[in-house]
Amino acid sequence: MTEFQEKLxxxxxxxMHRELEALLATAxxxxxxxxxxxxxxxxxxxxxxxxVKGPSVDWAKINRPPEDSIQPYEKIRTKGHPDNITxxxxxxxxxxxxGGLGTSMGCKGPKSLISVRNENTFxxxxxxxxxxxxxxxxxxxxxxxxxxxxxxEDTKKILQKYKHHQVTIHTFNQSRYPRVNxxxxxxxxxxxxxxxxxxxxxxxxxxxxxxxxFYNSGLLxxxxxEGKEYIFVSNIDNLGATVDLFILQHLMSRPADKRCEFIMxxxxxxxxxxxxxxxxxxxxxxxxxxxxxxxKAHVDExxxxxxxxxxxxNNLWISLPAIKRLQEKNSMDLEIIxxxxxxxxxxxxxQLETAVGAAIKSFKNAMGxxxxxxxxxxxxxxxxxxxVMSNLYSLEAGSLTMSKKREFPTTPHVKLGSxxxxxxxxLARFENIPDMLELDHLTVSGDVTFGKNVSLKVNDMSSxxxxxxxxxxxxxxxxxxxxxxxxxxxx
Numbered sequence: 001m002t003e004f005q006e007k008l009x010x011x012x013x014x015x016m017h018r019e020l021e022a023l024l025a026t027a028x029x030x031x032x033x034x035x036x037x038x039x040x041x042x043x044x045x046x047x048x049x050x051x052v053k054g055p056s057v058d059w060a061k062i063n064r065p066p067e068d069s070i071q072p073y074e075k076i077r078t079k080g081h082p083d084n085i086t087x088x089x090x091x092x093x094x095x096x097x098x099g100g101l102g103t104s105m106g107c108k109g110p111k112s113l114i115s116v117r118n119e120n121t122f123x124x125x126x127x128x129x130x131x132x133x134x135x136x137x138x139x140x141x142x143x144x145x146x147x148x149x150x151x152x153e154d155t156k157k158i159l160q161k162y163k164h165h166q167v168t169i170h171t172f173n174q175s176r177y178p179r180v181n182x183x184x185x186x187x188x189x190x191x192x193x194x195x196x197x198x199x200x201x202x203x204x205x206x207x208x209x210x211x212x213x214f215y216n217s218g219l220l221x222x223x224x225x226e227g228k229e230y231i232f233v234s235n236i237d238n239l240g241a242t243v244d245l246f247i248l249q250h251l252m253s254r255p256a257d258k259r260c261e262f263i264m265x266x267x268x269x270x271x272x273x274x275x276x277x278x279x280x281x282x283x284x285x286x287x288x289x290x291x292x293x294x295x296k297a298h299v300d301e302x303x304x305x306x307x308x309x310x311x312x313x314n315n316l317w318i319s320l321p322a323i324k325r326l327q328e329k330n331s332m333d334l335e336i337i338x339x340x341x342x343x344x345x346x347x348x349x350x351q352l353e354t355a356v357g358a359a360i361k362s363f364k365n366a367m368g369x370x371x372x373x374x375x376x377x378x379x380x381x382x383x384x385x386x387x388v389m390s391n392l393y394s395l396e397a398g399s400l401t402m403s404k405k406r407e408f409p410t411t412p413h414v415k416l417g418s419x420x421x422x423x424x425x426x427l428a429r430f431e432n433i434p435d436m437l438e439l440d441h442l443t444v445s446g447d448v449t450f451g452k453n454v455s456l457k458v459n460d461m462s463s464x465x466x467x468x469x470x471x472x473x474x475x476x477x478x479x480x481x482x483x484x485x486x487x488x489x490x491x
């Protein structure tokens with residue numbers, strides 16, 4: 001049986017190789033050269049996909065990370081800022097993962113171009129943050145955007161408006177991989193084109209592709225030649241992911257032989273974060289464990305807030321020379337995430353992806369830092385958008401800071417119904433963004449519109465009851481509430 005399986009695997013690999021060569025033959029010379037590098041990476045993933053069956057971890061081998069492998073942020077803070085902040089900053093570049101579209105929020109084009117605060121987009125706020133850093137410390141921290149084929153053209157058009165800002169902006173594209181027919185294990189694509197039905201045949205392979213595409217672009221070598229030693233990587237929709245001088249000092253202050261090549265920022269898990277990846281000790285290495293790698297019998301255990309107390313924010317500090325070393329030795333082993341999908345025509349496919357944080361086990365002296373929740377402020381849904389647009393936060397130099405008037409250190413738990421999913425529908429349902437300083441928990445369901453000067457608060461703050469806008473239950477939960485023509489007004 002083993003011999004049969006091996007022959008079958010070889011046959012699948014040979015068939016895939018032939019199909020990829022046939023696809024390259026449909027491209028012009030320049031495109032074929034770029035795509036061949038992409039396909040080399042895809043073939044490595046596909047080879048491992050055929051070899052590895054079942055979950056990629058043995059649950060019995062999972063251990064809690066050693067205490068010193070995840071440092072509390074307060075301990076890092078005690079070292080203070082770098083002695084020479086400008087010198088340290090000049091060794092840093094900021095990389096934002098900018099490959100995603102805004103389709104889940106009902107928007108067309110790159111998600112980074114959605115307005116999130118005072119008509120500023122994610123990209124606007126990012127540029128403001130780095131420009132403020134460069135001006136304050138007379139530094140030269142560049143911004144690097146990892147685009148995808150979905151976002152590259154639109155993003156480059158927008159970059160023209162930042163020409164006169166004190167920020168150098170670089171871009172590079174992550175790879176373009178072929179989606180695979182679940183039954184035949186062959187590419188869905190008929191040619192290298194991106195139009196018509198063929199547009200569905202391609203995908204950007206997750207943010208774990210950053211290492212190969214960064215290296216292949218030539219930008220990695222360029223930054224090293226300019227004296228850059230580290231990159232700070234984060235999702236562009238995480239508004240809490242700003243350059244932290246305390247973590248930078250921790251990186252720069254260690255002796256050369258004990259330099260930390262990789263820091264993952266983690267934060268305490270809440271009920272909203274049970275699916276987030278966590279750090280474990282596995283076969284003498286610190287390793288990122290994603291829910292997709294967990295055996296089905298242990299998924300509930302993985303989601304436990306008591307056993308796995310922290311999760312990955314995807315804010316990462318990574319050594320540039322270490323990335324170059326690992327890429328040249330081809331020794332970066334990232335676990336494969338198999339993402340099944342159904343195309344519009346009903347065809348079942350899968351795409352092979354990797355996560356950027358999965359590389360932690362390949363770097364020397366890697367560690368986690370347990371940071372405050374304020375450094376994890378992603379905007380994935382309209383519920384998140386309501387929070388960042390509200391008076392819970394003040395905006396200064398592109399950074400959001402929790403209002404000092406807020407009594408609780410945590411943000412309210414907000415869940416808006418399906419009528420608020422798309423950004424345009426969301427905006428149409430608020431004449432003004434409500435006062436949310438004293439809000440603890442909010443659920444909205446049904447056809448609800450908010451008028452002007454609405455204040456959302458729990459009447460009895462000691463009880464900490466959830467504030468729930470479900471029309472059928474509303475009067476049981478709230479006082480001083482009137483419903484007029486489908487609008488709910490709070491006094």
